Amino acid sequence: LRVEFRLWDVLAGKEMMALAFTTVPNNWRRVGHIITDKVYERLTGEKGYFDTRIIYVAEEGPKTKRIKKLAIMDQDGANNKFLTLGNELVLTPRFNPTSQMVTYLSYFRNLPRVYLLDIETGMQEVVGDFPGMTFAPRFSPDGKKIIMSFAKDGNSDIYTMDLENRIVEKITNHPSIDTSPSYSPDGKYICFNSDRSGYQQIYIMNSDGSNVKRISFGRGLYGTPVWSPRGDLIAFTKLHKGKFYIGVMRTDGSGERLLTENFYQEAPSWSPNGRVLIFYRETKTDNEGKGFSAKLWSIDLTGYNERLVETPTDASDPSWSSLLTN
Amino acid sequence: MKLNKILKKAFLVTVACLVLSACATSKKTGQMQGDVYSGTDTVEYLASGVPDRVFFATNETVLTTAARETLRKQAAWLRKNSKITIVLEGHADERGTREYNLALGERRANAAKDYLMTYGISSDRISVLSYGKERPVDSGSNPLAWSKNRRSVTVKAN
Numbered sequence: 165l166r167v168e169f170r171l172w173d174v175l176a177g178k179e180m181m182a183l184a185f186t187t188v189p190n191n192w193r194r195v196g197h198i199i200t201d202k203v204y205e206r207l208t209g210e211k212g213y214f215d216t217r218i219i220y221v222a223e224e225g226p227k228t229k230r231i232k233k234l235a236i237m238d239q240d241g242a243n244n245k246f247l248t249l250g251n252e253l254v255l256t257p258r259f260n261p262t263s264q265m266v267t268y269l270s271y272f273r274n275l276p277r278v279y280l281l282d283i284e285t286g287m288q289e290v291v292g293d294f295p296g297m298t299f300a301p302r303f304s305p306d307g308k309k310i311i312m313s314f315a316k317d318g319n320s321d322i323y324t325m326d327l328e329n330r331i332v333e334k335i336t337n338h339p340s341i342d343t344s345p346s347y348s349p350d351g352k353y354i355c356f357n358s359d360r361s362g363y364q365q366i367y368i369m370n371s372d373g374s375n376v377k378r379i380s381f382g383r384g385l386y387g388t389p390v391w392s393p394r395g396d397l398i399a400f401t402k403l404h405k406g407k408f409y410i411g412v413m414r415t416d417g418s419g420e421r422l423l424t425e426n427f428y429q430e431a432p433s434w435s436p437n438g439r440v441l442i443f444y445r446e447t448k449t450d451n452e453g454k455g456f457s458a459k460l461w462s463i464d465l466t467g468y469n470e471r472l473v474e475t476p477t478d479a480s481d482p483s484w485s486s487l488l489t490n
Numbered sequence: 491m492k493l494n495k496i497l498k499k500a501f502l503v504t505v506a507c508l509v510l511s512a513c514a515t516s517k518k519t520g521q522m523q524g525d526v527y528s529g530t531d532t533v534e535y536l537a538s539g540v541p542d543r544v545f546f547a548t549n550e551t552v553l554t555t556a557a558r559e560t561l562r563k564q565a566a567w568l569r570k571n572s573k574i575t576i577v578l579e580g581h582a583d584e585r586g587t588r589e590y591n592l593a594l595g596e597r598r599a600n601a602a603k604d605y606l607m608t609y610g611i612s613s614d615r616i617s618v619l620s621y622g623k624e625r626p627v628d629s630g631s632n633p634l635a636w637s638k639n640r641r642s643v644t645v646k647a648n
Contacts, residue, residue: 449629
């Protein structure tokens with residue numbers, strides 16, 4: 165299959181861009197996405213997000229006995245593939261910067277621990293040797309460390325583990341719950357969720373754990389802070405008066421902007437160019453407890469273009485990959 | 491005049507009593523005290539008269555008076571049956587973010603563990619497992635369902 169494309173500026177009457185690809189016919193969608201990214205970049209001056217994948221948790225079964233599997237698909241919902249069988253509960257998968265590895269929480273043998281999965285080989289391993297639950301994992305921006313929470317004796321603190329030398333470092337040390345850590349793209353700072361003020365709020369600190377500062381001061385509870393790939397914003401979930409919001413604020417906590425309100429939604433993840441957020445939304449059940457569903461949704465940073473991301477089953481905990489071709 | 495005033499007061503007191511008793515009844519049918527579940531719908535028993543679970547207020551990990559009473563019964567039962575080991579399974583309701591709820595469930599189960607330990611149960615016999623909001627017992631999206639789901643359940647491990 166040979167694909168050629170030209171981008172024509174109608175007003176100037178000039179060709180802006182032209183490219184040609186040769187590929188196997190099965191690859192036509194991928195080529196389409198790569199071309200779309202090129203056009204997007206030429207027109208907006210920013211990288212696109214079309215040739216990307218989403219890893220998420222596929223859900224089935226009654227609310228009280230949900231079966232959950234890791235699943236991966238293209239950003240538009242095509243090429244869906246399950247990565248685990250559903251024998252054990254799995255939660256919160258996140259890509260590494262090259263999108264080849266995934267870190268997630270598995271209840272394998274009823275021991276909730278952070279795992280590492282190589283998507284190509286299917287190899288899995290436990291991250292570290294912790295005498296209790298580890299959860300809320302993410303990669304550092306260089307992909308060399310995993311940052312996560314470790315819960316012991318009713319107290320959750322944030323730790324990192326270096327994937328090369330296996331050295332574990334304790335980053336926070338506070339009797340409150342510290343969780344949902346996320347690095348700034350330069351690796352110098354970490355935003356996280358803590359209830360040290362009495363309720364869930366968003367904090368930032370230096371990557372060594374020093375200089376902890378609370379940044380969320382609006383009404384309500386704040387959770388799941390995620391640093392944008394551009395570095396200037398933090399996306400979050402907010403709970404206020406029984407409603408859940410996905411929003412963004414600057415890294416000093418100013419300029420809070422709520423993008424969407426619903427009965428229940430959380431866990432935003434950024435598109436690699438920082439223009440779109442994907443998250444999951446759960447429905448309210450009726451008086452018999454029926455009618456539950458969980459779905460992935462995306463919304464532009466502008467607050468417009470909210471849309472359902474189609475998945476073969478119910479879905480939650482999405483994580484957006486980096487651009488697969490640059 | 492005076493008699494009239496006294497009668498008025500008596501009437502007000504009567505009304506207040508009626509209102510209070512109405513509240514008490516509605517609490518009973520609602521099976522909640524404040525927002526803590528106080529019914530027995532979902533409760534199972536480890537032995538006769540020994541309930542298997544305790545309930546928590548929203549976002550709270552503090553043991554209520556009722557929870558402490560249940561745990562004292564569990565401790566007495568565990569002292570009598572010294573070979574039994576247990577898992578304390580901590581849970582949260584669906585009205586919180588997943589990761590925070592995992593930590594909250596762990597903290598709730600540990601509150602129960604600490605209390606059992608002060609009543610002489612060795613920590614060797616207790617393990618703790620948080621499910622966060624992953625395993626609700628009631629699939630409803632209402633305050634009563636949520637109150638049943640905010641719990642720590644003592645499960646026999648052997």
